Structure formats: C-alpha cells, structure tokens
Amino acid sequence: MKIERVDLQRIKIPLTAPFVTSMGLETHKECILVRAYSGPYVGFGESVAMDVPVYNEEDVDTVWYMLEKYLIPQLFTREIEHPDDVSRLFSWMRRNNMAKAALEGAIWDLYAKMNGISLSQALGGTRTQIDVGVSIGIEPTIGKLLERVDGFIRDGYKKIKVKIKPGADVEPMRAIRQKFGPDVPLMADANSAYTLNDIGLLKELDEFGLIMIEQPLAHDDIIDHATLQRELKTPICLDESIHTVEDARKAIELGSCRIINIKIGRVGGLTEAKKVHDLCQAHNVPVWCGGMQEVGIGRAHNIAIASLSNFTIPGDTSPSHRYFATDVVSPMIDFAAPGVLDVPTAPGIGMVINEDVVRDALIEHKSYFANRESTTTVIPNF
Numbered sequence: 009m010k011i012e013r014v015d016l017q018r019i020k021i022p023l024t025a026p027f028v029t030s031m032g033l034e035t036h037k038e039c040i041l042v043r044a045y046s047g048p049y050v051g052f053g054e055s056v057a058m059d060v061p062v063y064n065e066e067d068v069d070t071v072w073y074m075l076e077k078y079l080i081p082q083l084f085t086r087e088i089e090h091p092d093d094v095s096r097l098f099s100w101m102r103r104n105n106m107a108k109a110a111l112e113g114a115i116w117d118l119y120a121k122m123n124g125i126s127l128s129q130a131l132g133g134t135r136t137q138i139d140v141g142v143s144i145g146i147e148p149t150i151g152k153l154l155e156r157v158d159g160f161i162r163d164g165y166k167k168i169k170v171k172i173k174p175g176a177d178v179e180p181m182r183a184i185r186q187k188f189g190p191d192v193p194l195m196a197d198a199n200s201a202y203t204l205n206d207i208g209l210l211k212e213l214d215e216f217g218l219i220m221i222e223q224p225l226a227h228d229d230i231i232d233h234a235t236l237q238r239e240l241k242t243p244i245c246l247d248e249s250i251h252t253v254e255d256a257r258k259a260i261e262l263g264s265c266r267i268i269n270i271k272i273g274r275v276g277g278l279t280e281a282k283k284v285h286d287l288c289q290a291h292n293v294p295v296w297c298g299g300m301q302e303v304g305i306g307r308a309h310n311i312a313i314a315s316l317s318n319f320t321i322p323g324d325t326s327p328s329h330r331y332f333a334t335d336v337v338s339p340m341i342d343f344a345a346p347g348v349l350d351v352p353t354a355p356g357i358g359m360v361i362n363e364d365v366v367r368d369a370l371i372e373h374k375s376y377f378a379n380r381e382s383t384t385t386v387i388p389n390f
C-alpha cells in the first residue's frame with residue numbers, strides 16, 4: 009500500500025445539549041477528520057483529542073501539528089504492507105497517541121477497503137451486533153438526572169454511566185437506585201476527581217451494586233488504584249491511566265482494576281487497542297469500548313473494535329443523535345434494536361460520508377501529497 013495523499017479536515021459541530029464532567033463543560037465537538045488515499049481507495053480516520061487538554065495532554069492543535077510535522081511525512085516515506093506496520097513506524101514518537109490513532113485508523117480503513125472486507129473482519133471481530141450504553145454528564149439537579157436516566161432506560165440503553173465528582177456522587181447514585189431499582193445496569197465515571205483520602209466516601213458507593221467505578225483516582229496512577237481496589241467491592245475500571253498494552257499488563261499485575269475501558273485514540277490506534285483486548289482476554293479481564301463523543305467516523309471505528317470477542321460489557325458508542333443533530337456519515341448511526349448497533353459488513357468502516365455536513369462544519373482543510381507541495385484552504389467567515 010503506497011499512500012499518495014492525506015487530507016486533514018478540521019470541523020466543528022454543536023452538541024444538542026451541553027455535557028458536564030468533573031473536567032468541565034462541553035458545548036461543541038471540534039475534531040480532525042483524516043482521509044488517506046491510495047489509488048482509487050480512500051480510508052477515513054478521526055482524531056478524538058478534545059479542544060482543550062483536560063482528558064489527556066493532547067488537543068486539536070497538537071494533533072494537527074504532529075500529523076503535519078512528523079506522522080504524515082513519515083508515512084509517505086515507505087510502502088505499508090499491513091496497518092500494524094503503522095504503529096511500529098510511529099513507535100519512536102513518545103505519546104501523542106490520539107494523533108497517531110487518527111492516521112493509523114485511516115490506514116486500517118483503507119487496508120480493509122482494498123481487501124474488500126469490513127474493518128471488523130480485518131480486526132478479527134466476531135460479533136455482528138454490539139450492545140451499547142450511554143454516558144450521562146453531571147446534571148444541574150438530581151431531578152434532571154433522574155429524567156435523563158428514565159429517558160435513556162426507555163430508549164433501551166444496556167448500560168447507564170453517570171459522571172460523578174465530589175459533592176455529586178453518593179446522593180445521585182442513591183436516587184437512581186431508589187427510583188429505578190437494583191436491576192438497572194449502572195456505573196459511575198469520576199474522571200480522576202478523587203484521591204485516597206476519599207476511600208470512605210468511595211466505599212459508600214459499594215451499596216449501590218454498580219457494575220464498576222471508572223477512573224476514580226489520578227489520571228496517571230495505577231498504584232493508588234490498587235490500594236483502593238483492595239478496599240472496594242465495586243470493580244474499578246481504568247480509563248485515563250491506560251495508554252499502552254504495557255500499562256494494561258502492569259495494572260492487571262498490580263490489581264489496580266478488574267475491568268479496562270479501551271479507547272482507540274487513548275492507546276494510539278487499533279493495533280494497540282487489539283493488543284490490550286487480547287492481553288485482557290488472556291487474563292479474564294473484561295473490556296468495553298469507551299467513547300470520546302466521536303462523530304460518525306470515530307463511532308464506526310469503535311463499533312468495529314467492539315465486535316471483538318472480549319468486549320463483553322456494553323460500550324459508550326451511542327447512536328449519533330445522542331449528541332448531534334447531523335453527522336458526517338449517512339445515514340446517521342442508529343439502533344438496529346433498542347440498545348443494539350449493527351456491525352457494518354460493507355468494506356472498511358462501511359459508512360458513506362455526508363459531504364454536505366462536512367462542508368458545513370469545516371474550519372480548515374489541508375491536503376498533503378507524497379510527491380508535491382501541500383495545499384491549504386482556510387474556510388473564511390466561520
């Protein structure tokens with residue numbers, strides 16, 4: 009596979025409702041779409057970096073910079089036999105996993121299309137459908153939270169994840185259990201909002217029978233999480249702390265978690281995501297696919313990886329309308345049945361790009377060519 013051209017498109021799409029976490033408030037989705045060209049084929053990738061570096065160290069600008077300065081030029085220097093070569097090629101660069109994953113994802117899609125197979129098949133996926141849950145931000149009142157939970161349960165979501173932070177933790181969880189009973193598959197995501205000083209409070213959550221508590225402690229920690237896991241009945245799931253299969257190995261060895269959330273961007277791409285999946289499977293650690301409020305291209309990549317056999321817990325990949333009125337894929341991603349998405353069978357990501365939506369959302373477009381100068385279009389009056 010010789011990559012002849014790569015396009016970067018920076019887009020911005022409003023969220024249908026603001027999303028609040030312990031890290032801040034989001035009202036828009038801004039991201040970079042990647043297109044990689046080889047002969048008549050085009051592969052699509054999406055960068056999941058947020059517009060401010062609150063979740064990890066990357067943001068939309070750093071991703072663009074790393075792609076432009078290092079990753080795209082390096083990709084042009086050689087032929088790629090298999091997408092796994094891409095992560096090896098980029099392994100000299102420390103971190104910047106979301107930048108690497110955006111380009112690597114486009115190459116995986118391209119590879120699958122060139123071979124006439126779906127991305128799921130290319131990755132070794134076995135499921136034809138995946139169960140999905142929903143992630144709910146911190147709502148202004150418990151009443152509002154209960155309303156949202158009610159709506160999502162009615163929609164059929166298979167897992168309800170609620171963001172928590174100090175001051176909005178035990179009471180909201182108790183209210184949900186009181187109103188909806190013990191059988192609702194419920195979990196909490198703290199996005200690193202607590203420390204070991206909060207052990208007492210976190211233990212109070214045990215009484216709610218949560219499927220897991222996600223990333224309660226520091227974003228770069230696996231030691232304190234091991235201490236906490238020994239104290240808690242509720243399984244800990246690590247999100248922010250896991251950047252590589254090596255991180256996963258150490259966390260499992262230390263007993264820092266019993267579940268891992270795999271986000272393709274956070275671990276640097278599909279090749280590494282598959283390695284984390286395989287390692288966890290070998291250790292009987294279930295995994296699920298986290299979300300970064302992706303637009304349709306990123307969602308399609310998530311669906312493909314979630315078709316692997318050890319993704320036994322419903323992920324965060326909801327239908328597009330959970331966050332957006334329009335999406336960059338057509339048709340928008342939607343339930344096949346309540347709480348269930350089909351895994352596409354058409355070649356690659358198996359989705360058609362809605363170029364009208366991309367055009368309306370475009371801030372900047374730049375094309376890079378293996379054999380000639382790049383061209384930039386900055387969209388005026390945005």
Ligand SMILES: O=C(O)CCC(=O)C1=CC=C[C@@H](O)[C@@H]1C(=O)O
Nearest residue numbers: 029063143298299300301302324
């Ligand atoms: O894509 C989704 O629906 C999941 C959204 C979500 O929960 C998150 C997205 C990005 C950063 C965090 O706020 C959070 C997470 O930590 O999983």
Ligand SMILES: [Mg+2]
Nearest residue numbers: 197222223247
């Ligand atoms: Mg999380």
